[in-house]
Amino acid sequence: LINTIQSLVGVDLDNFVPYPVVDGKSTNGGYCGPAVKPIALNMVKNCAQHRGVNIPISGIGGVENWRDATEYLLLGASNVQVCTAVMHYGFGIIREMIAGLESYMQEKGFHQLEDFIGKALPNVKTWENLNLHYEVKAHIDPAKCIQCQLCYTACEDGAHQAIGLPGEGRIPYIIEENCVGCNLCSLVCPVENCITMVRKDDGTHSENWKDFVAAGKAPDTFEDQRAGGLGHWVPAPASALERKK
Ligand code: SF4
Numbered sequence: 001l002i003n004t005i006q007s008l009v010g011v012d013l014d015n016f017v018p019y020p021v022v023d024g025k026s027t028n029g030g031y032c033g034p035a036v037k038p039i040a041l042n043m044v045k046n047c048a049q050h051r052g053v054n055i056p057i058s059g060i061g062g063v064e065n066w067r068d069a070t071e072y073l074l075l076g077a078s079n080v081q082v083c084t085a086v087m088h089y090g091f092g093i094i095r096e097m098i099a100g101l102e103s104y105m106q107e108k109g110f111h112q113l114e115d116f117i118g119k120a121l122p123n124v125k126t127w128e129n130l131n132l133h134y135e136v137k138a139h140i141d142p143a144k145c146i147q148c149q150l151c152y153t154a155c156e157d158g159a160h161q162a163i164g165l166p167g168e169g170r171i172p173y174i175i176e177e178n179c180v181g182c183n184l185c186s187l188v189c190p191v192e193n194c195i196t197m198v199r200k201d202d203g204t205h206s207e208n209w210k211d212f213v214a215a216g217k218a219p220d221t222f223e224d225q226r227a228g229g230l231g232h233w234v235p236a237p238a239s240a241l242e243r244k245k
């Protein structure tokens with residue numbers, strides 16, 4: 001899992017033919033390489049967790065280095081295959097993959113592949129089994145900030161309006177009351193470790209969605225403030241958003 005995914009690369013806007021073009025016509029190409037790895041990892045996990053699958057699983061899709069290979073093994077593949085990366089870099093990358101994997105196994109104290117095949121599977125749950133009290137908030141390091149304000153735009157237009165702009169200067173600040181810890185700002189920030197996600201709960205309280213529903217705490221209408229309310233619900237203190245004006 002998995003081989004190529006049917007795809008069209010694009011469309012020739014002047015001649016109205018999708019790519020790849022063969023004598024003026026097109027057909028599906030096969031999408032492969034690093035872009036398909038997240039899809040393939042999820043499928044390997046699905047098979048490995050499925051009680052009905054009792055055959056060895058081979059991981060393939062975007063394997064370029066020992067880390068990629070190890071990720072497949074940790075999610076239940078017992079071997080991996082490499083194709084696109086060899087087409088790019090040649091068979092030499094296999095030597096590097098073996099050396100990297102051996103070093104990883106030494107560091108972790110693993111003696112054979114079976115010691116860690118599927119080791120990440122118990123940590124993959126369905127969403128309703130995740131802890132709703134796990135709370136992280138974004139934190140901006142002013143010393144690293146280059147004041148591009150990409151984080152502000154992303155959170156304002158694509159997340160939870162939890163980043164404010166100061167009256168003076170250009171370094172944004174986090175409105176903690178609104179931050180849901182979605183991580184979007186840290187992904188768009190061009191400076192490494194400028195925005196970090198900081199854990200705020202003490203880790204002692206765990207309650208998942210099923211517990212939530214059983215306790216009657218789940219919102220059942222969009223108007224319910226616990227669901228975010230109509231438009232954007234501003235948690236107390238309600239003045240949180242006004243601070244950025
Ligand atoms: S995206 Fe990063 S560097 Fe840019 S303003 Fe925000 S915190 Fe600063």
Ligand code: SF4
Pocket residue numbers: 137138154155159160161162163174178179180181182183184185186
């Ligand atoms: S983590 Fe999400 S909600 Fe919080 S400040 Fe960043 S983008 Fe906004």
